[in-house]
Amino acid sequence: MSSFALYRFPHENYCTLLSQKMRQPIELLSYSDLSGKEGFVIAPFNASKDEPILLLESEKTKKILLSDFDYTFKNSNSDSENYFDAVYEGAERLKYTVDYENFSSQIASGKFSKIVLARRKVVKSKLEIAPEELFKRACKLYPRMFIALVHTERSGTWLTASPEILLEGHERNWRTIALAGTMKLEGCQLNFDASNEMCDSDMIKWSDKNIQEQGYVAKYIKECLDKFSNNVVEEGPFTVRAGNLVHLRSNFDFTLQTSDNIGELINSLHPTPAVCGLPKDTARRFILKNESVPRHYYSGFMGPLNTQYGTHLYVSLRCMNIEGRTYKLHAGGGLVKNSEEAMEWKETEDKIETMGKCLVTKKI
Numbered sequence: 001m002s003s004f005a006l007y008r009f010p011h012e013n014y015c016t017l018l019s020q021k022m023r024q025p026i027e028l029l030s031y032s033d034l035s036g037k038e039g040f041v042i043a044p045f046n047a048s049k050d051e052p053i054l055l056l057e058s059e060k061t062k063k064i065l066l067s068d069f070d071y072t073f074k075n076s077n078s079d080s081e082n083y084f085d086a087v088y089e090g091a092e093r094l095k096y097t098v099d100y101e102n103f104s105s106q107i108a109s110g111k112f113s114k115i116v117l118a119r120r121k122v123v124k125s126k127l128e129i130a131p132e133e134l135f136k137r138a139c140k141l142y143p144r145m146f147i148a149l150v151h152t153e154r155s156g157t158w159l160t161a162s163p164e165i166l167l168e169g170h171e172r173n174w175r176t177i178a179l180a181g182t183m184k185l186e187g188c189q190l191n192f193d194a195s196n197e198m199c200d201s202d203m204i205k206w207s208d209k210n211i212q213e214q215g216y217v218a219k220y221i222k223e224c225l226d227k228f229s230n231n232v233v234e235e236g237p238f239t240v241r242a243g244n245l246v247h248l249r250s251n252f253d254f255t256l257q258t259s260d261n262i263g264e265l266i267n268s269l270h271p272t273p274a275v276c277g278l279p280k281d282t283a284r285r286f287i288l289k290n291e292s293v294p295r296h297y298y299s300g301f302m303g304p305l306n307t308q309y310g311t312h313l314y315v316s317l318r319c320m321n322i323e324g325r326t327y328k329l330h331a332g333g334g335l336v337k338n339s340e341e342a343m344e345w346k347e348t349e350d351k352i353e354t355m356g357k358c359l360v361t362k363k364i
């Protein structure tokens with residue numbers, strides 16, 4: 001099968017299909033090597049020989065209006081009855097509890113001020129659902145998010161509905177964000193940021209724990225950017241919606257003299273404490289060694305790099321790895337001093353629901 005990336009930016013009514021048949025994607029082992037490269041990047045949480053950074057060069061690019069989607073991809077099964085079985089990967093809940101104990105004890109001992117613990121849920125469907133159909137559902141359910149369906153031989157097939165920009169811009173003007181802190185909208189709050197009705201944003205009250213979690217990410221990002229730009233403008237944090245969740249977000253707009261060393265900037269930013277921890281390198285090593293389930297391309301990033309439309313890299317969150325009728329849904333959350341296990345577990349369940357909804361929604 002050829003490699004492809006099908007993606008849609010927030011609020012756009014069209015998607016882009018980039019496919020590569022003749023050659024395999026370029027494989028890179030270091031984020032810094034992205035400097036000067038052009039194409040669609042699919043990067044893992046941690047680049048290695050087994051899981052390299054993949055770069056698709058556009059042999060063929062096509063823009064498709066979402067309203068023409070069904071005509072372009074003729075799917076037969078969007079209406080049929082389906083059901084799902086949760087596949088318990090050796091006591092998933094228990095594994096999380098054990099990991100949580102291990103991770104939070106490192107915070108208690110002062111090794112990390114913040115660390116992100118992730119897990120996955122595996123579900124099987126009775127019938128195969130065309131991945132393009134799932135992409136279309138994600139586009140309709142999540143107009144504010146970056147939606148991407150990618151496939152390569154090395155990475156397998158992944159669908160993401162990401163609220164988090166890692167880096168975007170072109171020439172001199174760039175932006176990144178610090179996104180962290182999570183709450184599920186309930187009751188009247190579900191009107192938050194809906195176009196027709198207003199909900200009093202005072203109804204969304206952030207806990208000190210969430211404010212602290214996001215503060216760590218914002219501080220880290222500011223320090224990274226100050227090494228590359230002397231012109232960083234920080235705005236926020238403010239509340240933003242992602243499906244039925246809200247997060248705290250700060251914007252960082254900055255200028256670069258040249259985008260020639262963009263790989264260095266990416267290497268410095270990724271993985272931010274929104275998906276990894278502080279201090280970064282020890283947290284990353286700890287996660288790789290101790291988390292029960294390998295992250296693969298979850299909590300990496302993907303998107304177009306240095307194309308004629310600029311760079312738009314998003315963190316690969318609210319995503320799943322698709323293997324036929326088996327769907328592996330990944331999610332994590334940041335642990336800090338006052339975290340509680342049951343609440344952190346629920347947060348991962350709430351995040352997993354983002355992709356879960358795409359699986360169970362029938363025709364939309």
Ligand SMILES: C=C(O[C@@H]1C=C(C(=O)O)C=C[C@H]1O)C(=O)O
Pocket residue numbers: 116164179180181182213247274275317318330331332333334351
């Ligand atoms: C790690 C994830 O999300 C990240 C972690 C968040 C948190 O800990 O509150 C919030 C948004 C994302 O930056 C995920 O969705 O799996």
